[in-house]
Amino acid sequence: MPQVRPAEQSAAPSGATQACWSCGGPTPGEAPFCVTCRAVQPPGDVDHFRRLGLERAFAVDRAELERRYFDLQRRLHPDRFATRTAREKALSQAQAVSLNEAYETLADPLKRAVYLLHLAGMDVLSEGCNQIADPVILMEAMEMREALAAAQSAAQVELFAANITADIEECVDDLATAFRKNDLDEAAKLTTRLRYLRKLIDDSRARRAGKS
């Protein structure tokens, strides 16, 4: 079962005014650069969507995500601070780390779903704890695992992988629907399903490598 804890404030922090470490003047807490002296600021505690300037939703426009990520990295990456002070170098690294984490999370449907549920106060059990509570999903998982084990030839494994790939696409579509309807229980179930489908793809890849 997903663990439930209080939801994180859906209204993001107000971006309270803070003192810039370099010029000492006021600057909005979330801005990567001081509004007055342009010095790079610490990354701050902002959710991944807000960091990249995107709406908090499962449906993410990949091209827009990349455009914003590249745009921010162009300005914040440590390569832009190679001749600056040690403090600026460290802050730009912290900013780039946060940007990479946000990008990696939002670019991947599984990570994005887990993260959205986390923001809503539901933590889907992490990898390593392969407990599937839903009996329907559990049954499907067991059957698929048997099907993979039974696949003899490389061609059979290939066919199996192709089917799983199609299932993954369908599962991601269903997730989008569940999140749009704000049906978080359904979204949690589908997230669990997506996770084991991914695992099956990895395993079939390993099998295929073993066969060729």
Place this chain on the structure above:
Amino acid sequence: MALLQIHEPGATPLPHAAERALAVGIDLGTTNSVVAVSRKGQPEVLRDEKGSGLVPSVVAYPPDLPPIVGFAARAMLLEQPDRVVSSIKRLMGRGAEDVKALAGTLPYELDNDADREGGMVRLKVGGRRLTPVEVSADILRALKARAETKLGATVDRAVITVPAYFDDSARAATKDAARLAGIEVLRLVNEPTAAALAYGLDKQAEGVYAVYDLGGGTFDISILRLEKGVFQVLATGGDSALGGDDFDHLLAEAFIRERHAATGETRLTPGEAKLALATARIAKECLSASPDGQWVLDADGTPTTHVMTRERFEAMIEPLVERTARICREVMVDAGLKPADVKGVVLVGGSTRVPLVRRAVAHVFGHEPLADIDPDEVVAVGAALQAEALTAGLDALLLDVTPLSLGLETMGGLVEKIIPRNTPIPAALAQEFTTYQDGQTGMILHVVQGEREMVDQCRSLARFELKGIPPMTAGAARIRVTFAVDADGLLTVTARETTTGVEQKIEVKPSYGLGEDEMAAMLRDSLEHAREDMEARLLAEARVEAGRVLNAVRAALAADGDLLDTNERAAIDGAVAALEKKLPGTERDAINAAAEALETATKPFAEKRMDRGIRAALGGVAVEQLDARVAEKRAGH
């Protein structure tokens, strides 16, 4: 009143930044090295008087004379094999243990005493004991000297390339070698990424490209997306112990077998071995152009003649080339791409001149590969462009990834991956661990790198103990371990116990056997790195910091100068003027003092600015709330 200089905020040129010498790009290769410089986006390989950009990565250690690097050293390889070191890159970051596996394939004698010292591998060369870091430093010194001669200026900063598949130890060793040679490493850049930068900027390429880099000792494959000046690495893979040197060895072994069959001799002499290797290298290069050839091995007074066809040579190396093809296919899967998604394949490294390699690459990707920039120089050109981007500013941006997964040993010798391979860097990821015994107060953290699930199949980077965990029941402690990889691909591990609020923090730079003490001693011994060097660096840092303070104060005055009365303003202007006066000088302490005085003088000003800022923010909130209330009313209640 003094006139204010107004710069665009953030764009203020650093004082005296231009005074600092040019930064170069260095390709520190297994077989050959290259140094290049870029000015105004125009890269140029720095060549010798004969026009060669290549410096063979070979160092000779003659008695009582400084080391000789390059073609001259390579020429001595046959006459004085015991005094000459080649292919040292293969040993970078390796411990004595690692190298046992390579024994017999290396063209020099290892010092087995290093085993007892538990440290990094050492070579016995001409009566000296040398680490790979020192030999690499000698090559870097030669490249630095070439750059300084050609540019007529001091060169003390560089971007140095490393194979994408280099592990953490090898990267750290490369950085240390540069430090010994008196070079500040601006950034370690992966070789295929540097090549992509050179190629992409030159050809204005956009889309997904593969870079196939087969050098003397290492193989890398990277898949990159090029888009509007951003070079995003999607996935990378390789083999840090596979290269053209291995082709040479196979050919040399064939020659030796034939020779021994002809002479009836069974013992291999060192002279024979080196000559066979040198001949094999020449034969390999010839067979790229012609279908067959004949070579003579004239060692120990007995010449033997050897015929080799390209067909036989290709049959010999086919398994190695197939290994690279398999890695290419795996990396495509990692990147989630099909060959059809790849717009072009760029060839890097001298070994890609071998026709079989080109055919294999064309077969894997379904494209004829691109090789219109000299594959021996393209990496150094990319490094030079990156050096310019880092110092003078170019629009290009490299976004690279970790080549190998990083993790910790857990119960039963299993590896828990913390940072998976192909994670964009810089990156920081944390995971929580707990104790497994009641009252446990310490925990051994064993940091490993690699893709396998068992610890003994991965590369061990460091082992350290977290002490002082408060005694608790098993499973109650919360140890948060953070892995941080910086933009050079170097790892720092931090661990802290979080339940009790008593935090303990340990930072570990993985070791590769060369201790800090040893490093310090070497630095003391090296002439280039005398006290003046250190002083120059500190002065440069003081100026950068002072520039930062000046920039901040000017921006603040331009924005909020109206908050100050005449006296306050005069005090700040005075402090600014004092710092500006000190800045061109060479007294570091005076610059630092003036910068600090300026910061102190502006403290009350900063407080006034904060007051105004907060009041403005509060005012904004009040207005918003008012708006919200109006909106509620309009909604009909």
